[in-house]
Amino acid sequence: MPQQFLIALVGGLVVPFVTAAAIVLICGWPWRSPRPVLTSIGVIVGTGIGLYSGYLVAEPFPPWPPTDDAGRFLLLVFPAVLMVELAAAFLRRQLVVTWLLRGLIAAGAGRVLLHDSTYLKDAFGDGTAEWSPATALLILSGLAAALWVVWLLLDWLMRRSVERAVPIALILALLGSSAVGLMSSYVSPGLLAMNLALSLSGVVAASSVLARGTDLRALLGPGLVGLFSTLFVGHFFGNLSASSAILLFAAPLACWIPELVPAGRNWTRLRMSIRIALVSIPVAFAVAQGVQALLTPEQPAAVDADAPSAEDYANFGR
Amino acid sequence: MQKTVIRASVAALLTLFSAAAPSRAADTYSIDPMHTAIVFKISHIGLSSTFGTFKQVSGKFTIDSDSPSHSKFELTIKTDSIDTFNAQRDAHLKTPDFFNTKQFPVMTFKSTGVKAIDDGFEVTGDFTLHGTTKSVTFPLKGGKKAEFPAGIHRTGYTAEFTLKRSEFGVGSAKFADALGDDVAITVSFEGTRK
Numbered sequence: 001m002p003q004q005f006l007i008a009l010v011g012g013l014v015v016p017f018v019t020a021a022a023i024v025l026i027c028g029w030p031w032r033s034p035r036p037v038l039t040s041i042g043v044i045v046g047t048g049i050g051l052y053s054g055y056l057v058a059e060p061f062p063p064w065p066p067t068d069d070a071g072r073f074l075l076l077v078f079p080a081v082l083m084v085e086l087a088a089a090f091l092r093r094q095l096v097v098t099w100l101l102r103g104l105i106a107a108g109a110g111r112v113l114l115h116d117s118t119y120l121k122d123a124f125g126d127g128t129a130e131w132s133p134a135t136a137l138l139i140l141s142g143l144a145a146a147l148w149v150v151w152l153l154l155d156w157l158m159r160r161s162v163e164r165a166v167p168i169a170l171i172l173a174l175l176g177s178s179a180v181g182l183m184s185s186y187v188s189p190g191l192l193a194m195n196l197a198l199s200l201s202g203v204v205a206a207s208s209v210l211a212r213g214t215d216l217r218a219l220l221g222p223g224l225v226g227l228f229s230t231l232f233v234g235h236f237f238g239n240l241s242a243s244s245a246i247l248l249f250a251a252p253l254a255c256w257i258p259e260l261v262p263a264g265r266n267w268t269r270l271r272m273s274i275r276i277a278l279v280s281i282p283v284a285f286a287v288a289q290g291v292q293a294l295l296t297p298e299q300p301a302a303v304d305a306d307a308p309s310a311e312d313y314a315n316f317g318r
Numbered sequence: 319m320q321k322t323v324i325r326a327s328v329a330a331l332l333t334l335f336s337a338a339a340p341s342r343a344a345d346t347y348s349i350d351p352m353h354t355a356i357v358f359k360i361s362h363i364g365l366s367s368t369f370g371t372f373k374q375v376s377g378k379f380t381i382d383s384d385s386p387s388h389s390k391f392e393l394t395i396k397t398d399s400i401d402t403f404n405a406q407r408d409a410h411l412k413t414p415d416f417f418n419t420k421q422f423p424v425m426t427f428k429s430t431g432v433k434a435i436d437d438g439f440e441v442t443g444d445f446t447l448h449g450t451t452k453s454v455t456f457p458l459k460g461g462k463k464a465e466f467p468a469g470i471h472r473t474g475y476t477a478e479f480t481l482k483r484s485e486f487g488v489g490s491a492k493f494a495d496a497l498g499d500d501v502a503i504t505v506s507f508e509g510t511r512k
Contacts, residue, residue, distance in 0.1 A: 058490075059490055067421070067449050067487075068414050068418055068421050069414055069421070070414060116421060117420045117421050118419075118420050118421075118423050119420065123423040123424065124423070124424075185406060185409035185410035185412075185413055185415075186410070186413035186414065186415055187410075187413075187415050188413075188414060188415055188490070233414075236420065237413055237414050237418070237420050237421070238413045238414075239409050239413070
């Protein structure tokens with residue numbers, strides 16, 4: 001395996017985990033009674049710096065202004081969600097304001113990621129954009145609504161339970177996204193998803209050192225928007241299938257199933273394990289789809305029907 | 319009567335001379351995509367070369383025989399038309415890991431200076447790929463003419479030059495060990511006019 005690729009892989013595994021964990025431990029001091037606002041700030045900053053440090057192991061910092069989807073995610077979308085979550089850490093009781101800000105992130109993420117692409121831009125003359133304005137509005141607003149609703153549902157679940165099931169579910173979905181991305185024909189979102197998964201893992205691991213009941217809701221926004229963005233660009237700029245993208249994005253919602261089953265509320269000891277097992281099912285399906293796509297033999301190319309005839313060549317020069 | 323005869327004679331002479339006049343100084347041709355090839359070669363892990371082509375090309379060029387410096391060449395190539403004879407590799411090349419065809423759907427060449435040399439021209443122009451524009455200079459050999467099929471006048475040229483993909487941001491650092499930076503390019507094209 002090429003050396004540069006190995007460096008990216010190993011750096012993406014170790015650096016984000018260690019960086020994120022260290023920041024959470026520093027901000028969570030004293031560990032027996034961490035201060036909630038400072039801990040939330042540590043979670044957000046740790047997640048962010050973990051992701052960027054893992055990315056920069058193998059890639060240069062994207063230029064400003066950003067020219068591609070990765071640049072727009074790293075310089076616009078992800079910083080925006082980090083800032084919104086930092087604001088939310090201080091505006092703890094201002095839920096309406098917080099959720100309006102999150103709604104703006106959800107509304108803008110897809111549009112920003114697709115900026116100047118052939119989906120929205122008339123690259124070959126008037127009216128040649130792949131999507132008409134109405135189609136673009138429908139698709140982008142539908143995806144924005146999906147992101148916002150999933151965000152709301154997972155936040156609600158995290159308020160009901162002190163388990164770490166939702167963060168772990170996000171990590172699993174990101175690892176699945178990474179695996180599928182690395183197997184598909186667009187590698188970069190796969191590496192980004194891996195960086196983010198390991199950054200979140202560092203946060204969760206470090207939080208286990210802190211006093212029980214530490215609120216990890218601050219990582220939900222960066223984790224979920226990161227998952228959405230890597231799947232979004234994998235599908236629209238790469239060859240990630242829509243079904244794999246949907247399976248991976250919706251996978252964390254499987255954590256809700258024990259809440260909805262009447263007997264589920266009594267499975268206190270097994271509940272977290274059951275949640276993780278349920279999330280693993282759609283992730284496994286998506287990875288299996290990725291493996292199948294990788295192993296599918298290529299189809300032979302069609303014959304060109306516009307080739308000149310034998311008669312043209314026979315008559316040449318006469 | 320005499321004036322009428324003189325006017326008619328002058329008109330006849332003018333008609334005769336214009337019919338026997340040499341071809342126009344500047345001829346504008348449209349690129350014939352069926353007889354145009356863009357082929358590139360790049361090193362694969364230092365063991366062999368991988369070849370590929372871009373199949374969708376359009377453009378035009380003007381050849382000014384009397385004043386070659388007024389000749390012009392413009393070419394537009396759809397990056398999505400890349401073909402390296404392997405569908406999986408082509409799909410990867412179209413992603414933002416390489417050409418990012420959804421973001422940069424075309425690469426273009428527009429000449430800024432043309433100089434006559436033996437067997438053709440030396441052409442300088444702006445080459446835009448992956449959002450980056452750089453000036454390139456290369457010899458363009460050819461210029462023979464033919465009429466094929468009947469009524470279609472054509473001429474053709476060939477150019478060979480090398481670019482560094484890193485100068486245009488094609489292929490990130492993580493592929494540096496797997497792929498060479500130098501890309502050898504051959505462009506051979508015909509243009510037609512009626």
